[in-house]
Amino acid sequence: MLSDRQRMILNAIVDNYIHSAEPVGSRTISKREDIGFSSATIRNEMADLEELGYLEQPHTSAGRIPSTKGYRFYVDNLIQPQFLSQVEVEKLKKLFADRIHHFEQVIESTAAILSQMTNYTSIVLGPEIFEHRLKHIQIVPLNAAQAVAIVVTHTGRVENKLFDLPVGIQASEIEKLVNLLNSRLRDVPFWQLRQRLYQEIAGEMQRNMEQYAEILQVIEDSFSKDESDRVLLRGATKIMEQPEFRDVEKVKDILELLEQNDKVIRLFGSPSQGMQIRIGQENHLEAIKQCSVITTSYYLEGKPVGMIGILGPTRMEYSKVISVLDFLAKGLSKILNEQ
Amino acid sequence: MLSDRQRMILNAIVDNYIHSAEPVGSRTISKREDIGFSSATIRNEMADLEELGYLEQPHTSAGRIPSTKGYRFYVDNLIQPQFLSQVEVEKLKKLFADRIHHFEQVIESTAAILSQMTNYTSIVLGPEIFEHRLKHIQIVPLNAAQAVAIVVTHTGRVENKLFDLPVGIQASEIEKLVNLLNSRLRDVPFWQLRQRLYQEIAGEMQRNMEQYAEILQVIEDSFSKDESDRVLLRGATKIMEQPEFRDVEKVKDILELLEQNDKVIRLFGSPSQGMQIRIGQENHLEAIKQCSVITTSYYLEGKPVGMIGILGPTRMEYSKVISVLDFLAKGLSKILNEQ
DNA sequence: TGTTAGCACTCCTGCTGATTGAGTGCTAAA
DNA sequence: TTTAGCACTCAATCAGCAGGAGTGCTAACA
Incomplete structure (x- = not known):
């Protein structure tokens, strides 16, 4: 699409503009060592590049600046990897x-x-957190009505969530639930947790599932922390x-x-x-x-x-x-x- | 120090400037309903207020703006409580x-x-967190070398800290320590914790204090979260x-x-x-x-x-x-x- | 004695027109 | 195909000027 010379000139213009923040004129480019053409030649090429949409002119008598299309071409085709010092x-x-x-x-x-x-x-x-694996679940009651659910991942991340306890639930029941969860779900990756959560519990304690539903929901919430x-x-x-x-x-x-x-x-x-x-x-x-x-x-x-x-x-x-x-x-x- | 009229005028100027952001002139003030004096009188007072340091003039022919001292007086003496709608x-x-x-x-x-x-x-x-009371301490080992210390306050705040386990320590020993801490330190306010931490442990397990010193340090650190x-x-x-x-x-x-x-x-x-x-x-x-x-x-x-x-x-x-x-x-x- | 009208003065602001200079597009010659 | 040359454009800068807001001072007034 673009001739070698056009690519060279476009490259020079973008480079220059990146460092100077000023519209760059034909003379500036023709003075560069790597360009062997007069400013008039550059001017012609620039007019062409503008017509093709790679350059823009802020006003008639100003130099050119790259358009979005110009930058895009520069990034896709002209850039050479810069090695870090x-x-x-x-x-x-x-x-x-x-x-x-x-x-x-x-x-x-x-x-x-x-x-x-x-x-x-x-x-x-x-x-x-999706890819992390569960290390530990803990529920800490604060008072009769509230508790904190804590979830620890294998990388040491700790997520927590404050929640209201379902009325009438026993501390011992919670403990049983948490122990069960910990023994069954350790090292399970988070993306599997939701599914496994209900699966494991269902087998063990069908009886009072509805009792625990609320708590399970909270634990589930802790997994999926706010993006x-x-x-x-x-x-x-x-x-x-x-x-x-x-x-x-x-x-x-x-x-x-x-x-x-x-x-x-x-x-x-x-x-x-x-x-x-x-x-x-x-x-x-x-x-x-x-x-x-x-x-x-x-x-x-x-x-x-x-x-x-x-x-x-x-x-x-x-x-x-x-x-x-x-x-x-x-x-x-x-x-x-x-x- | 300032006469009633001076206070009134200063108040008017600050009020005006706060809403207009423009230096305020004598005429603007004299036109206000609550002020019954001509611009010339205001001008004289303004000159006095400037001399006393309450006002400033950006340039000769501009109005006045309050100085820091002027705002200070306004805030300390002139402001009247505004009731919220x-x-x-x-x-x-x-x-x-x-x-x-x-x-x-x-x-x-x-x-x-x-x-x-x-x-x-x-x-x-x-x-x-200083005023909060401890609700629960937990240490979750992640692998042979690392663990997370978790501290829950009575308000449901959860602080945590990742740390390296001392070499050669047994999981059961950690559990014993944590259980002890939980039974002794529950509901102790944080500002007492540092002191109580060593006090309680010292009585129980003098033998291997140095063993636990590192862990206690980590727990202590968790209390005092980065400001x-x-x-x-x-x-x-x-x-x-x-x-x-x-x-x-x-x-x-x-x-x-x-x-x-x-x-x-x-x-x-x-x-x-x-x-x-x-x-x-x-x-x-x-x-x-x-x-x-x-x-x-x-x-x-x-x-x-x-x-x-x-x-x-x-x-x-x-x-x-x-x-x-x-x-x-x-x-x-x-x-x-x-x- | 305090207040105010009047006036000269200051300085910012916005406008105009001229100048400058960087940069262009076009043409004609090499 | 390239380039020197030239006329042209336009933003930026600056001086000069008018307008206006606001002041300080003075003198008169109640």
Whole structure:
């Protein structure tokens, strides 16, 4: 579709614009060492690229900036993998070196480092509890009317839920139920739990099933923790460092979006698709039509269980972000599988 | 110190500025119904008030705006309590009506409502666990090397901590220890726990104290959960709606501050002092010298255990904010004491 | 003596028009 | 096919000017 020279010029323009944030003119490109053509030639090519939809002109006498289509072509065809510097790799490795940390802490550090290294906003979706295995169930009565259900996973995650006790139930009965559950359901993965829960109990104590129904429901609820609690965000204010976001109005919409976990979750695509890049208008949410989102998954036992990503301006250092994300996702997967 | 008329004029100026965000001139004041003087008279008084440090002039031919000292006088002497409208009271009452909610949820709703009703940023410091009483301790081994310590309070809060098991310890020994702790320490308030922990154990099992020292340490750690996890924030972006914060630079510093929980905690003063108001330069943090912070405490059994507050521009609707904060703090205290 | 009308003065704000300069598109020549 | 040259466009900048809001001061008035 595009000639070699056009690709070269498009690449040069995007590169330049990413670093300068100014529309780039033909002379700037022709001066670059790797381009051996005069500004007039570049101008002709630029006009063609604009006609094809890869470039845009803010106004008649300005330089060109990449369109969404232009970025897309750049990302799909022109980008070359950027290797992280030795210093950066060391920094990242250190993050994963300290195994003593609780996994939650590793996730938090990941988010922090991700934002710090890229200077964009990092978003992290914690591991789905789905793949975890049950280690322990406990019900602690607080008083005559209330109790807390506690569920521990094999990775050391603890979920809990406060609930009202069914009237007239005996403490001893609860204990019996919990003991039974613990003996039968230990090491069962969460995705099987719902099914097994009723199956195991049904055989043992058909008699007063309805008695326990309420409690079983609560335990079931504890398994499926609120999705939006999985979201972690760092460096939300980084976007303000970008010259094209000097305007409070633009920034406000973005930051308001980031305050809503349920919407942030929707920035992540399907976890099974590896590295995903959504550029500018490719995003469905109005607030971030001038932003790009790059996400990728990390894995447990070969299955994607969580995601990490970056939100930045469309004028983003794509190749660097991709490298860092890739490195961190692999690191996380490794840690997760070792536990 | 100030004459009645000066107080009246200062009050009018602050009121006006709070709602208009524009420097207010003498004519504006003299036109108000409650003021019976000509603009010239007002001008003289204004000049005096400026000399006394209560007002400032952005430039020679502009109106006056209140100085920090001016706001301080306004807050301390001029403000009159604003009663919430029936609609607002209903709205707030509804928040507390639904007792089924977990206390954490009430705290979250409080933060949300606080921000929504005032249109400023709300900051909430969750209840100090200090005053809670122990209900249950549990240690769940995950594998040969690791375990999770779980502590449940009488209000249904669950704290947990992952830790490495001391080598060579028997599961049965742990169970014995936990059983002992549960039988001896139930209903002991957290502030006594550290002391009682060693006291109770020492009598029973002097023999292998050093064996258990590590585990006791972990349990102790679980009591004193990280302070910064207590912070909850809502409506961080509200500040951007204020005309004096249209500038990204100003806003950035504030939002960066709000991203750091440890710094947000420092916005709260001592919990024992009731309603606290820090205006503009009275704040120590550079980023919020153009903001005001109002905080107050909520109580459990007569003791302050947590705080709620508002961060907004110095040009804040003080009387409204104070009313809402007061109402919510009392509501929270009531709920907390009923559980 | 306190209040106020009047007036000169200051300074911000918004508008206009001229200038500059970066960058373009087109044409004609190499 | 490439490129030098040139006319053209348009945003950005700045000086200059008018308008207006608001002040401080003075002198007159009750």
